[in-house]
Amino acid sequence: MLSTASPRPDGTHVRSVVTPHAPAVSRGAPPVLSARGLTREFGVVVAVDGIDLELDAGDFLTVFGPNGAGKTTLLSLLGGRLKPTRGEVWVGGERLAFSETAWRARIGVLSHQSFLYAHLTVAENLRFFGKLFGLTDLDERIPARLEQVGLADRSDFLARQLSHGMRQRAALARALLHDPELVLLDEPYTGLDPYAASVLRGVLSSLKDGRRTVVMVTHNLTQGLELADRLAIQVRGRFGWYGEREAVEPETFEHFYHQVVEAGNA
Amino acid sequence: MTYLGQIYAIVWKDLLLELRTRERIAAMGAFAVLAGILFNYSMDQTVVKAQDIAAGLIWMTLVFGGLLGIGRTFHLEAQDGAFQGVLTSPAPKDAVYVGKVTANFVLLYIVALLVVGVFTLFFGLDLGEHPGMLALALALGSLGFVALGTLFSAVSSGTHMGETLLPILVFPLLVPMVIYGVSATGRLLAGRPVADIAGNLRMLGAFAVLAVGVGAVLFRFVVEE
Numbered sequence: 235m236l237s238t239a240s241p242r243p244d245g246t247h248v249r250s251v252v253t254p255h256a257p258a259v260s261r262g263a264p265p266v267l268s269a270r271g272l273t274r275e276f277g278v279v280v281a282v283d284g285i286d287l288e289l290d291a292g293d294f295l296t297v298f299g300p301n302g303a304g305k306t307t308l309l310s311l312l313g314g315r316l317k318p319t320r321g322e323v324w325v326g327g328e329r330l331a332f333s334e335t336a337w338r339a340r341i342g343v344l345s346h347q348s349f350l351y352a353h354l355t356v357a358e359n360l361r362f363f364g365k366l367f368g369l370t371d372l373d374e375r376i377p378a379r380l381e382q383v384g385l386a387d388r389s390d391f392l393a394r395q396l397s398h399g400m401r402q403r404a405a406l407a408r409a410l411l412h413d414p415e416l417v418l419l420d421e422p423y424t425g426l427d428p429y430a431a432s433v434l435r436g437v438l439s440s441l442k443d444g445r446r447t448v449v450m451v452t453h454n455l456t457q458g459l460e461l462a463d464r465l466a467i468q469v470r471g472r473f474g475w476y477g478e479r480e481a482v483e484p485e486t487f488e489h490f491y492h493q494v495v496e497a498g499n500a
Numbered sequence: 501m502t503y504l505g506q507i508y509a510i511v512w513k514d515l516l517l518e519l520r521t522r523e524r525i526a527a528m529g530a531f532a533v534l535a536g537i538l539f540n541y542s543m544d545q546t547v548v549k550a551q552d553i554a555a556g557l558i559w560m561t562l563v564f565g566g567l568l569g570i571g572r573t574f575h576l577e578a579q580d581g582a583f584q585g586v587l588t589s590p591a592p593k594d595a596v597y598v599g600k601v602t603a604n605f606v607l608l609y610i611v612a613l614l615v616v617g618v619f620t621l622f623f624g625l626d627l628g629e630h631p632g633m634l635a636l637a638l639a640l641g642s643l644g645f646v647a648l649g650t651l652f653s654a655v656s657s658g659t660h661m662g663e664t665l666l667p668i669l670v671f672p673l674l675v676p677m678v679i680y681g682v683s684a685t686g687r688l689l690a691g692r693p694v695a696d697i698a699g700n701l702r703m704l705g706a707f708a709v710l711a712v713g714v715g716a717v718l719f720r721f722v723v724e725e
Contacts, residue, residue: 335592338588341588354517366589
């Protein structure tokens with residue numbers, strides 16, 4: 235927990251802690267994603283330090299933070315790609331067990347890397363990953379997803395023949411191919427041209443409308459605020475601030491962000 | 501069915517990538533041919549009979565040439581984080597491993613047959629009365645080799661030493677395969693009856709099964725985290 239003076243969204247400072255963890259709210263159905271005391275250490279470095287989270291269907295959480303704050307590590311922990319040193323992650327009421335893999339079918343991951351094979355076509359990549367996810371209706375799914383991301387006319391292109399923006403859109407189609415209930419996005423806007431960014435924004439918006447739960451980490455304050463209904467600012471592995479999107483004003487958010495980062499580094 | 505489908509997907513993807521890039525098969529094939537040519541000039545066949553030493557040369561060529569290709573198993577996987585995509589899928593790690601071993605086996609077995617062909621051509625080898633048994637010995641040896649090679653290729657790809665580390669890790673473990681493979685091949689080339697190599701084939705088979713089994717169990721610990 236932050237013990238130093240912490241800034242508030244309106245720019246003033248308070249001596250107490252400003253919601254460093256997600257509030258524990260009692261709900262009927264199990265949350266789509268919850269984490270308790272999530273900690274990951276790499277030797278003496280604590281990349282993620284005791285983070286608590288609870289997200290329901292349709293929640294969109296954006297995690298901001300400076301370089302080295304542990305955002306990508308947090309995402310890897312939530313997606314089960316990294317094993318926590320302490321703490322646990324629950325998806326849809328089931329605890330992530332590293333030795334079991336069935337729950338991965340409920341998660342879609344989009345990174346700044348495309349996770350695509352450069353020498354396979356877009357359609358072949360989707361078919362390959364679809365088979366790994368045990369999907370059987372790929373002849374219908376693949377064209378539909380490519381249509382969704384505006385790549386219907388590029389399905390026979392090798393991934394290496396695509397521009398970065400197109401490759402990211404193909405990666406988005408791959409991440410959403412199995413219709414995951416939880417989508418994890420790691421700097422998805424990196425290197426995208428305005429059109430590709432607008433396609434991504436549209437798809438993310440449709441995910442929200444479809445009550446998919448989304449966690450996105452990003453440096454970009456403007457894009458991070460657009461669709462989020464919850465925000466977190468991660469500093470030195472911890473949430474320096476966590477709250478509702480309505481609690482912040484876009485005009486003053488950058489100033490507030492810097493205050494939180496400075497407080498977290500103090 | 502999903503488990504077999506996941507294995508099939510990995511095999512299909514690996515072989516399709518190899519068909520498109522020819523990255524590994526070309527290196528292994530070229531090595532086999534060049535090694536055959538060099539061995540041809542490296543011995544005086546008026547002093548040493550090729551038939552007597554061909555078994556050792558075939559297996560050594562297969563081991564060194566095979567390592568060129570097997571060592572690059574995870575090379576294309578690293579590009580643009582492709583293998584991370586596989587790891588985020590629900591495919592069990594042992595299914596991923598078995599799929600990669602199967603694809604590597606297909607490639608190495610093609611090279612093994614090429615090696616035998618090259619040595620037959622350059623040394624005028626007589627493959628004996630049981631070429632099918634020779635093919636079986638090569639298949640079992642190749643399977644054991646790729647089972648260990650694929651596992652340790654994953655280990656070495658995660659280190660800064662990369663492919664340099666692979667022979668140091670794998671060669672000591674290949675000793676049983678070389679012993680029984682060379683013995684079986686030598687006896688077949690010498691025209692000995694099948695009964696004389698049955699024990700060697702059983703040992704090669706046991707080695708292959710053990711290597712695949714251990715690899716399937718350990719692969720998860722190598723690729724996770």
